[in-house]
Amino acid sequence: MPIPARELSQLKIQMENRRQVLLEELSRQFKDSDDKSLAELVGKVRDASDESVASLLADLNAVHMETEARELSDIAGALLRMRTGTYGNCLDCGTEINLERLKIYPTAKRCIQCQTAHEDSRSQKDTTPSL
Numbered sequence: 001m002p003i004p005a006r007e008l009s010q011l012k013i014q015m016e017n018r019r020q021v022l023l024e025e026l027s028r029q030f031k032d033s034d035d036k037s038l039a040e041l042v043g044k045v046r047d048a049s050d051e052s053v054a055s056l057l058a059d060l061n062a063v064h065m066e067t068e069a070r071e072l073s074d075i076a077g078a079l080l081r082m083r084t085g086t087y088g089n090c091l092d093c094g095t096e097i098n099l100e101r102l103k104i105y106p107t108a109k110r111c112i113q114c115q116t117a118h119e120d121s122r123s124q125k126d127t128t129p130s131l
Helices: 005-035 038-043 048-084 099-104 112-127
Strands: none
Touching (some): 005 048
16 A cells, blocks of 8 residues: 555655754764864874874764765655655565554665565675685
8 A cells, every 4th residue: 555645745854854954963063073173183192092082083973974974865765766656665575665664764765574684684794704
């Protein structure tokens, strides 16, 4: 059964609002990173432990920005699927994604079964020893 128009509209608004928050946050973080470059932080370093903390803070900031950028990409993909009429269909098997799942995770690309299989496949690749 297709997603009711009212539900679809609410999901779209939710994603657009989240997109705006992420864009503002990333913009602020980029501005802050320009104001306080790692070189400036490291320049103030007194010893090796201070340097480690400065490096860790820079790494954490980079990971946080990468996570937000990935979420922005997921939102853009979901909004594109809405425009093309494929939103709410699993990318792997084509079945409809449960509406309750979409309400909790509006950018879901896969049904629960396919998402579980996808994650299992990825974790197997991560644990496979390289020769």
